[in-house]
Amino acid sequence: xxxxxxxxxxxxxxxxxxxxxxxxxxxxxxxxxxxxxxxxxxxxxxxxxxxxxxxxxxxxxxxxxxxxxxxxxxxxxxxxxxxxxxxxxxxxxxxxxxxxxxxxxxxxxxxxxxxxxxxxxxxxxxxxxxxxxxxxxxxxxxxxxxxxxxxxxxxxxxxxxxxxxxxxxxxxxxxxxxxxxxxxxxxxxxxxxxxxxxxxxxxxxxxxxxxxxxxxxxxxxxxxxxxxxxxxxxxxxxxxxxxxxxxxxx
Amino acid sequence: xxxxxxxxxxxxxxxxxxxxxxxxxxxxxxxxxxxxxxxxxxxxxxxxxxxxxxxxxxxxxxxxxxxxxxxxxxxxxxxxxxxxxxxxxxxxxxxxxxxxxxxxxxxxxxxxxxxxxxxxxxxxxxxxxxxxxxxxxxxxxxxxxxxxxxxxxxxxxxxxxxxxxxxxxxxxxxxxxxxxxxxxxxx
Numbered sequence: 001x002x003x004x005x006x007x008x009x010x011x012x013x014x015x016x017x018x019x020x021x022x023x024x025x026x027x028x029x030x031x032x033x034x035x036x037x038x039x040x041x042x043x044x045x046x047x048x049x050x051x052x053x054x055x056x057x058x059x060x061x062x063x064x065x066x067x068x069x070x071x072x073x074x075x076x077x078x079x080x081x082x083x084x085x086x087x088x089x090x091x092x093x094x095x096x097x098x099x100x101x102x103x104x105x106x107x108x109x110x111x112x113x114x115x116x117x118x119x120x121x122x123x124x125x126x127x128x129x130x131x132x133x134x135x136x137x138x139x140x141x142x143x144x145x146x147x148x149x150x151x152x153x154x155x156x157x158x159x160x161x162x163x164x165x166x167x168x169x170x171x172x173x174x175x176x177x178x179x180x181x182x183x184x185x186x187x188x189x190x191x192x193x194x195x196x197x198x199x200x201x202x203x204x205x206x207x208x209x210x211x212x213x214x215x216x217x218x219x220x221x222x223x224x225x226x227x228x229x230x231x232x233x234x235x236x237x238x239x240x241x242x243x244x245x246x247x248x249x250x
Numbered sequence: 251x252x253x254x255x256x257x258x259x260x261x262x263x264x265x266x267x268x269x270x271x272x273x274x275x276x277x278x279x280x281x282x283x284x285x286x287x288x289x290x291x292x293x294x295x296x297x298x299x300x301x302x303x304x305x306x307x308x309x310x311x312x313x314x315x316x317x318x319x320x321x322x323x324x325x326x327x328x329x330x331x332x333x334x335x336x337x338x339x340x341x342x343x344x345x346x347x348x349x350x351x352x353x354x355x356x357x358x359x360x361x362x363x364x365x366x367x368x369x370x371x372x373x374x375x376x377x378x379x380x381x382x383x384x385x386x387x388x389x390x391x392x393x394x395x396x397x398x399x400x401x402x403x404x405x406x407x408x409x410x411x412x413x414x415x416x417x418x419x420x421x422x423x424x425x426x427x428x429x430x431x432x433x434x435x436x437x
Binding site: 075 | 413419422426
């Protein structure tokens with residue numbers, strides 16, 4: 001009898017857990033119990049034999065747990081289960097199915113962890129320091145700016161558009177409580193990350209004080225015109241919000 | 251003289267891996283190697299002895315290659331264990347990879363009293379012992395359990411890759427191996 005090809009096994013798997021991961025790992029517990037049962041005498045576990053029923057059931061589970069390559073995960077897990085079952089028959093004391101279950105869990109984790117997560121964590125600390133350094137340089141450069149810096153016509157043109165929208169929506173030039181709270185939310189967000197805006201050197205002179213006071217300084221703008229300008233630059237600043245704890249943990 | 255013996259061995263090895271051991275006849279081997287049955291039987295008195303010799307040579311080559319790679323590129327025992335699957339990946343994803351001899355042989359000769367099956371089981375055990383030794387040197391408490399886990403992972407990945415080339419099986423096995431090794435290091 002080949003247990004791997006039996007509808008009984010699928011039924012047992014379906015009952016074994018409420019989660020797809022549990023149902024995949026249940027394979028190893030069921031085989032372990034089955035091989036240890038007193039009625040068990042001589043099992044023939046055919047290596048490499050096709051088990052279309054079991055494979056397709058495992059593919060379904062692998063899909064619902066979000067595996068990157070469900071077919072491969074299912075195939076690999078069934079192969080490991082077959083090898084471990086043969087091993088268990090040859091050496092009943094080896095606990096091979098229990099070890100095989102750990103291997104299957106590691107494979108599930110390998111297929112469900114976000115690709116590139118590890119490299120992000122690795123690089124984040126140095127990246128954070130790099131960004132922090134560039135922020136200091138940018139603020140320093142902005143604070144001691146000289147008239148030699150170029151004016152940017154495109155920035156002015158875009159600002160003019162933005163100003164128009166802002167003023168047409170709000171007839172009153174005074175800041176409302178909602179505007180203020182929005183600005184404070186933005187400042188708060190900026191404080192949680194490392195931000196940079198190298199193009200600051202090219203902004204028009206008349207906007208530089210607004211940028212320094214209302215974007216870098218975190219001071220609320222005096223009126224809606226200034227708010228529009230500050231908002232425009234707030235959008236331009238690029239912030240890296242890698243959590244500090246995550247960056248420091250590596 | 252020995253050049254001809256090597257030629258027969260490497261030809262048989264290629265044919266066994268690509269076409270299967272049972273389905274490759276002696277006639278095909280001598281025709282491909284450009285020799286005669288008489289010569290083949292002079293060096294290997296039976297097909298079974300030829301198969302056993304192919305397995306021995308193949309396993310020796312794999313182990314030597316792996317050992318050389320690990321000794322040349324790593325210093326610490328823990329590092330060797332981590333690097334193991336990197337080199338296994340290099341071996342398996344090489345364009346001329348046709349499978350691992352002992353894994354293929356144990357599938358083709360399932361009967362336990364068969365000499366080919368016996369040798370492939372022995373080689374599988376040797377490989378596991380090799381992993382266990384690396385794990386012991388890396389101060390892992392349950393070196394025996396980890397070596398069983400890693401050899402199950404390895405065997406399954408090779409089988410999956412043999413079924414379908416370019417399956418990414420080793421790519422995920424490598425990540426899983428790291429999870430298992432890290433887990434047993436902290437225990």
